[in-house]
Amino acid sequence: MKYLILGAGPSGLTFANTLLAAGEKDFLVLEKESCAGGLCRSTDVDGSPFDIGGGHFLDVRDPSVTDYMFSFLPEDEWDRYERDSRIDLYGDIIGSPIEANIWQLPKEKQDRYLDAIASAGCNSGQDKPEKFTEWIVWKLGEAIAEDYMLPYNRKMFGKDLDSLGTYWLEKLPNVSYEETKRSCREHKAYGTQPGHALFFYPRRYGYGEAFLRMADALGSRIRYSEEAVSIDFENRTVNDTYRADRIIVTVPWTSFSEHKGLPPELESGLGDLRYSSVVTQYREEMLDTKAHWIYYPDPARPYHRILVRHNFCPGSKGYWTETNLSRFKAEEGSIHFVNEYAYPLNTIGKPEFMNRFLGFASSKGIYGCGRWGEWQHFNSDVVMRRAMDLAGRLLNDSP
Ligand SMILES: Cc1cc2nc3c(=O)[nH]c(=O)nc-3n(C[C@H](O)[C@H](O)[C@H](O)COP(=O)(O)OP(=O)(O)OC[C@H]3O[C@@H](n4cnc5c(N)ncnc54)[C@H](O)[C@@H]3O)c2cc1C
Numbered sequence: 001m002k003y004l005i006l007g008a009g010p011s012g013l014t015f016a017n018t019l020l021a022a023g024e025k026d027f028l029v030l031e032k033e034s035c036a037g038g039l040c041r042s043t044d045v046d047g048s049p050f051d052i053g054g055g056h057f058l059d060v061r062d063p064s065v066t067d068y069m070f071s072f073l074p075e076d077e078w079d080r081y082e083r084d085s086r087i088d089l090y091g092d093i094i095g096s097p098i099e100a101n102i103w104q105l106p107k108e109k110q111d112r113y114l115d116a117i118a119s120a121g122c123n124s125g126q127d128k129p130e131k132f133t134e135w136i137v138w139k140l141g142e143a144i145a146e147d148y149m150l151p152y153n154r155k156m157f158g159k160d161l162d163s164l165g166t167y168w169l170e171k172l173p174n175v176s177y178e179e180t181k182r183s184c185r186e187h188k189a190y191g192t193q194p195g196h197a198l199f200f201y202p203r204r205y206g207y208g209e210a211f212l213r214m215a216d217a218l219g220s221r222i223r224y225s226e227e228a229v230s231i232d233f234e235n236r237t238v239n240d241t242y243r244a245d246r247i248i249v250t251v252p253w254t255s256f257s258e259h260k261g262l263p264p265e266l267e268s269g270l271g272d273l274r275y276s277s278v279v280t281q282y283r284e285e286m287l288d289t290k291a292h293w294i295y296y297p298d299p300a301r302p303y304h305r306i307l308v309r310h311n312f313c314p315g316s317k318g319y320w321t322e323t324n325l326s327r328f329k330a331e332e333g334s335i336h337f338v339n340e341y342a343y344p345l346n347t348i349g350k351p352e353f354m355n356r357f358l359g360f361a362s363s364k365g366i367y368g369c370g371r372w373g374e375w376q377h378f379n380s381d382v383v384m385r386r387a388m389d390l391a392g393r394l395l396n397d398s399p
Helices: 010-021 061-070 107-119 131-141 142-157 177-188 209-221 264-271 351-365 380-394
Strands: 003-007 029-030 041-044 048-051 078-082 085-089 094-097 200-203 230-232 244-247 258-260 275-283 293-295 306-307 318-322 336-344 366-368
Touching: 003 010, 010 029, 010 209, 010 380, 029 209, 048 275, 061 380, 085 142, 107 142, 107 177, 131 142, 142 318, 264 351, 351 366
Parallel strands: 003 029, 003 244, 085 293, 230 258, 244 366
Antiparallel strands: 041 048, 078 200, 085 094, 275 318, 275 336, 293 306, 306 318
16 A cells, blocks of 8 residues: 555544545554544543543644644534643642742742742753753752652653653743742733643543544544554565555554564664553542642642543533552542553653654655654644644655
């Protein structure tokens, strides 16, 4: 065939639908699960939608992607929300991001954080450190690092934070002492809004519905319950069975048990790629909050975030938690879902390795695309845009 696409998550589905829209029908998608959607799949729990892979919302930042989503699940089937996300700082619940909302804390905590910001390395001319944990202290000051960023990141990504690079944090804005002080004086937030300041969530369904519709459009061109276990770079073959002019890999490269024709240096680099796993668990209680989600840095609680379902799924009750698998203990009868591949980790040296690896793969007609194909923390809107772009490039450049 011309194109073999591995994985029917948002990347694979968008890539395949972009081919179809351009009149290209010579392709097949292989998906190991029995349904499409990947981390964005939803199911029904207690009579309402539940997002298996954690809380999923459609960001409005790229109209070309939102319009594309609306072509499968029309706009009038979505509700639009202004983000209400909060942080539970050991009992004091404030808005997120923390630096813009310090003014909501009791006075003595405000002073502690203001002092920390004033003496943060980036505000007092100190050199930027290379180690992740030291970088966080340098950027935010000791108190915010110790109360929030470090414990929260440990809960999400694991204890060994210094195996992570700092390159992906560079976009964090500097926290200004003057602006934080003014915000505390005037009792209002300052600074740029985080991602998802506005977002869409389907009115009657979970987030996964949009992707089920994208899968429907592909009909029998998706083969379910078919796991890709080996890939041959020289012969462009998967499972020794499927051969294609081009192979699009949206599944984790580390999920193949065999990579034939891969130089040893790249094989060993693949072995260094890391990821973290997340368990989502349902709780039926109604919470007395208007927040859509709340972050929990407190190490005493196993989960790091809760999603307050009744605030974004009309007519639902309950909430769900997100917990790193290494911190999760199943209770008897609990309703929970394990997502082995949840977060690709931004370890030291990963960008350089992925550049080399993807360069080699594409020279063989094999292309990495999406969260796992590129091993990046991309959200669904970003992977969809990238899949559309890659499909457009390959269609324009037929072998
Ligand atoms: C907790 C959490 C919260 C998130 N919140 C948001 C959010 O609010 N908004 C947002 O836009 N994004 C969010 N994301 C990111 C979003 O989940 C991803 O961007 C998106 O799912 C990536 O799509 P993908 O197709 O690249 O990968 P995936 O969704 O992981 O899809 C990969 C597909 O490949 C299949 N597969 C895996 N291995 C194989 C194999 N060997 N053979 C065949 N098939 C295989 C999988 O079953 C899956 O269907 C969140 C992610 C997490 C973990």
